[in-house]
Amino acid sequence: MATPVTTHSDTPAQAPRIHGLLAEFETPGDLMHAAAKVRDAGYRWWDCHTPFPVHGLDGAMGIKRTILPVCVFCAGATGTIAAFCLQAFTNSVGWTIWAGVWLTGYPFLISGKPAMSLPAFIPVIFELTILFSALSCVGLMFLFNGLPSLHHPLFKSNRFRRASNDRFFIVIEARDPKFLPKKTEEFLKTLDPTAIELVED
Amino acid sequence: MSHAHAQATSESPLAASNITLPAKALVVRNLGVIGAVIGLGGGFAVAATGAFGTTVAHAWRAYLIAFLFGLSMCLGALFFVTIQHLVRAGWSVAVRRIAEAIALNLRWIWLLFLPFAVLWFLGKANMIWIWADMESLRANNPAEYHIVHAKEGFLNPTFFWSRAAAYFVIWAFLANFYFSNSVKQDSSGDIALSERMQKWSGPAAILFGLSISFAAFDWIMSLSPAWFSTMFGVYFFAGCCTAGYSTMILCTVRLKSLGTLKGIVSNEHFQDLGKLLWAFGMVFWAYIAFSQYMLIWYANIPEETGWFLARQLGGWAPLSFALLFGHFAIPFLMFISRWPKRYGPSLAFAGVWMLCFHYVDLYWLVMPEIPHDIGTFKTYSEIATKYENQVTHFGNPVNFLFLFGVIGAVGAGTVTTLSRVALVPKKDPRLADSLRFENM
Numbered sequence: 223m224a225t226p227v228t229t230h231s232d233t234p235a236q237a238p239r240i241h242g243l244l245a246e247f248e249t250p251g252d253l254m255h256a257a258a259k260v261r262d263a264g265y266r267w268w269d270c271h272t273p274f275p276v277h278g279l280d281g282a283m284g285i286k287r288t289i290l291p292v293c294v295f296c297a298g299a300t301g302t303i304a305a306f307c308l309q310a311f312t313n314s315v316g317w318t319i320w321a322g323v324w325l326t327g328y329p330f331l332i333s334g335k336p337a338m339s340l341p342a343f344i345p346v347i348f349e350l351t352i353l354f355s356a357l358s359c360v361g362l363m364f365l366f367n368g369l370p371s372l373h374h375p376l377f378k379s380n381r382f383r384r385a386s387n388d389r390f391f392i393v394i395e396a397r398d399p400k401f402l403p404k405k406t407e408e409f410l411k412t413l414d415p416t417a418i419e420l421v422e423d
Numbered sequence: 424m425s426h427a428h429a430q431a432t433s434e435s436p437l438a439a440s441n442i443t444l445p446a447k448a449l450v451v452r453n454l455g456v457i458g459a460v461i462g463l464g465g466g467f468a469v470a471a472t473g474a475f476g477t478t479v480a481h482a483w484r485a486y487l488i489a490f491l492f493g494l495s496m497c498l499g500a501l502f503f504v505t506i507q508h509l510v511r512a513g514w515s516v517a518v519r520r521i522a523e524a525i526a527l528n529l530r531w532i533w534l535l536f537l538p539f540a541v542l543w544f545l546g547k548a549n550m551i552w553i554w555a556d557m558e559s560l561r562a563n564n565p566a567e568y569h570i571v572h573a574k575e576g577f578l579n580p581t582f583f584w585s586r587a588a589a590y591f592v593i594w595a596f597l598a599n600f601y602f603s604n605s606v607k608q609d610s611s612g613d614i615a616l617s618e619r620m621q622k623w624s625g626p627a628a629i630l631f632g633l634s635i636s637f638a639a640f641d642w643i644m645s646l647s648p649a650w651f652s653t654m655f656g657v658y659f660f661a662g663c664c665t666a667g668y669s670t671m672i673l674c675t676v677r678l679k680s681l682g683t684l685k686g687i688v689s690n691e692h693f694q695d696l697g698k699l700l701w702a703f704g705m706v707f708w709a710y711i712a713f714s715q716y717m718l719i720w721y722a723n724i725p726e727e728t729g730w731f732l733a734r735q736l737g738g739w740a741p742l743s744f745a746l747l748f749g750h751f752a753i754p755f756l757m758f759i760s761r762w763p764k765r766y767g768p769s770l771a772f773a774g775v776w777m778l779c780f781h782y783v784d785l786y787w788l789v790m791p792e793i794p795h796d797i798g799t800f801k802t803y804s805e806i807a808t809k810y811e812n813q814v815t816h817f818g819n820p821v822n823f824l825f826l827f828g829v830i831g832a833v834g835a836g837t838v839t840t841l842s843r844v845a846l847v848p849k850k851d852p853r854l855a856d857s858l859r860f861e862n863m
Contacts, residue, residue: 278861
C-alpha cells in the first residue's frame with residue numbers, strides 16, 4: 223500500500239532539507255488509532271490534519287490544554303486596571319506624572335458627582351476589559367499557532383490537498399529529536415497508512 | 424454510543440435501572456412534604472403569634488419572597504427547556520428531562536399565590552402592595568398618592584388579578600406542553616413531537632418573556648408603586664436563570680451521585696450547565712443590575728433614586744454590598760475556570776452558593792421600604808444619619824420557615840414527577856448527539 227519514499231541525490235550544498243514524513247489515512251478512526259501510537263512512541267514535533275474537527279483527537283494525540291485562557295484572563299485584568307488608572311488619572315486625582323512628557327490630570331466636575339465616582343468608570347472598565355481580552359485572545363491564538371505564515375512546506379505536496387477534503391494526515395517533522403528518516407518511515411508503515419510521503423522544506 | 428436507540432440491555436446507558444429514579448431519592452419527597460408542612464405552617468404560626476418580634480406585614484413580605492424563590496426556580500427551568508427547543512440544541516437532551524420536571528411545578532404553583540387572594544378579600548393587601556388601598560395611601564402619603572393615582576389604569580385589583588391568572592395559565596400551559604410531549608415521545612419515539620415542540624418554541628419564548636416581565640412589574644416593582652424601571656423585568660429574569668440553573672445543577676449532580684445517568688450525563692454536560700449558570704447567574708445578572716443602577720445614579724432624579732436610597736440606609740448597605748460580591752464578584756472569579764464546572768462537588772457548591780445569594784437578591788428587592796419623609800431632607804447625609812439604624816430583619820426565622828416550606832413543596836413536586844417518568848427523554852432524536860457531546 224505504501225508508496226515508495228522519494229529520495230533525492232542532489233549535491234549536499236543544494237540538498238533540500240527534509241520537513242518531515244507525511245502519512246495518509248482514509249478514515250478518522252484509522253487516524254485516531256495511528257495518532258495514539260505516534261503519541262506512545264514519544265514523538266513531540268508532529269501533527270494531525272483533518273478536513274473537520276475530530277472529537278477525541280486531542281486525547282489521542284496527548285495534547286496538553288492550551289494556556290491561552292490564563293493569558294486572556296491576565297490581559298483582561300490588565301484592561302480592568304488600565305481603564306481604572308486612566309480614568310482616575312484623567313478625571314479624578316490631579317496628579318502630575320512623567321510619561322515621556324509631564325502630564326497633569328484634570329479633576330472634572332461632572333453633574334455634581336464626586337471626582338472619583340466608580341459607577342461612572344464601570345462602562346469604560348468593562349469595555350477595556352473586553353477589548354484587551356478579545357484582542358489578546360485572537361492575537362495570542364495566532365502567535366501560539368505560528369500564524370500568520372505565508373507558506374508551509376506541506377503545501378508542496380499534492381497529496382496533502384485532500385486534507386481539506388476527504389483524507390486524514392499525520393506529519394512527523396524532521397526537527398523532532400526522535401526523527402530518523404528510515405526508522406520513522408518504518409514506524410509509520412506499521413500504522414498501516416494508505417500512503418507515506420517525504421516532504422521537503 | 425451511536426446505538427442509543429438500540430435495544431436497551433443491562434449494559435446500555437438506557438437500561439431501566441440507569442434512567443429510573445432510585446427508591447432512595449423518594450426520601451427527598453417525604454422530607455419535602457414534611458418541610459413544606461412545617462415551614463409554611465410554622466411560618467404562618469409565627470406570623471399569627473408575632474413571635475421573634477415579627478410584624479404581620481413583615482411575615483407577608485417574607486412569604487412573598489419565598490413564593491418568588493420557588494417560582495423563579497421553576498421559571499428558570501422552563502426557560503431552559505424553551506430555549507433548547509428554540510435553538511434545536513443537541514447537547515442538552517441528556518439533562519432536559521430534569522428541567523422539564525422542575526418546570527412542571529408551574530402546574531400547581533398558583534396554589535402558593537392563593538394566600539394573597541385571601542389577604543385581598545380581607546382588605547389588607549395594602550400591607551404588601553400599598554396601592555391596593557388608594558384611600559389610605561391618599562391619607563398617609565399624599566405625595567405618593569398623586570403619582571400612583573396616575574397609574575391606576577394599570578394598578579387596580581381587577582386588572583392585577585386578571586394578569587396574575589393569565590401568567591399562571593401561560594406558565595402551566597407551557598410547562599405542561601413541553602413535559603407531556605416529551606414524555607409521549609418516550610414511548611412512541613415520534614420525531615413529529617420534537618418538530619412540534621420546536622415549532623411552538625418561538626411563540627413560547629415570547630409569551631414567557633412578556634409574562635415574567637409583567638409578573639415582576641406586578642408583584643415586585645409595584646411594592647414601590649411610585650418608582651419604575653423598564654429594566655426590571657429583565658432583572659427578575661436574570662434571577663430566574665440563576666435559580667433555575669442552580670436547581671438543575673443540584674438535581675443533576677445528585678442523580679449522578681445516586682448512581683443513575685451513568686454514561687448519559689458526563690462532565691461535559693456539567694461543564695455546560697456550569698457555563699450557563701456562570702453566564703446568566705453571575706455575569707448577565709451583574710450586567711443587568713448595573714445597567715439599571717447606573718442610569719438612575721447618573722440621572723439622579725429624586726423620583727427614581729429613592730428606591731436605591733432605601734437600599735443604602737442602615738443595615739441595607741451591607742446587604743447591597745453582599746449582593747455585589749456574593750452574587751457577582753466572588754463566584755465570577757471562583758467559577759471562571761474550567762475545572763470547577765466539570766467536577767460534581769464544586770459545581771454543586773456553585774449551585775448552593777448562587778441559590779443563597781438569589782434569596783438575598785429577592786430579599787433586597789422586596790423587603791426595603793422607601794421612607795415616607797424622604798422628600799423632606801436637604802442632603803443625603805441627613806437621611807443617612809436619621810435612618811442609620813434601619814434593620815433588615817434578615818435573620819428572622821420566619822423568612823427561613825417560609826423559604827424551606829416553599830423549597831420543600833417544589834422539591835417534593837419535582838421528585839414526584841421524576842419518579843413517574845424516565846430521567847432522560849430516551850427516544851429523543853438528538854439523544855445520541857447529546858451522549859457524544861464534548862466541549863472542544
